[in-house]
Amino acid sequence: MALDEEIRKALETGLAPERLEVVNESAQHAGHAGDDGSGESHWRVVIGASTLDGKSRIAKHRAVHAALGPDIITRIHALAIEMV
Template sequence: MGLEVEIIDAIKTKLNPASFEVINESHLHAGHAGDDGSGESHWKIVLDAPDLADKTRIARHRAVHAALGPDIINRLHALAISFR
């Protein structure tokens, strides 16, 4: 299973989003620091999660990190998170 599928599954099952996008931005960082050559090092998540709406920005980011868990987080060089 690829990392994108793992991220999608974790977001769907743990955050109950109304909608979301998972975007692999690794190609934009090819050859830069943090590029491990896997093509799966830099990611962006755009999330509409009503359950997180009343939380602070930091709490929302922490919730996303917790949902992904250390196994996924430790394989990422960069993760951008934005909320709708």
């Protein structure tokens, strides 16, 4: 399974978002630090989930990281999280 599919599945399972976009931004960072050549190093997640309502921005980010879990997080160099 491709990493974008793993990210999507983990977030859907863990947070049941009403809106979810998983964007691979690795090509924009080719040759930069953290680019491992896999084409799957830099990601943006746009997420809207009622399960995150009322939480601070830090708590929301922690919830996203927890939903992704260590197996996915350790394979990502950069993760931008946009709450909507």
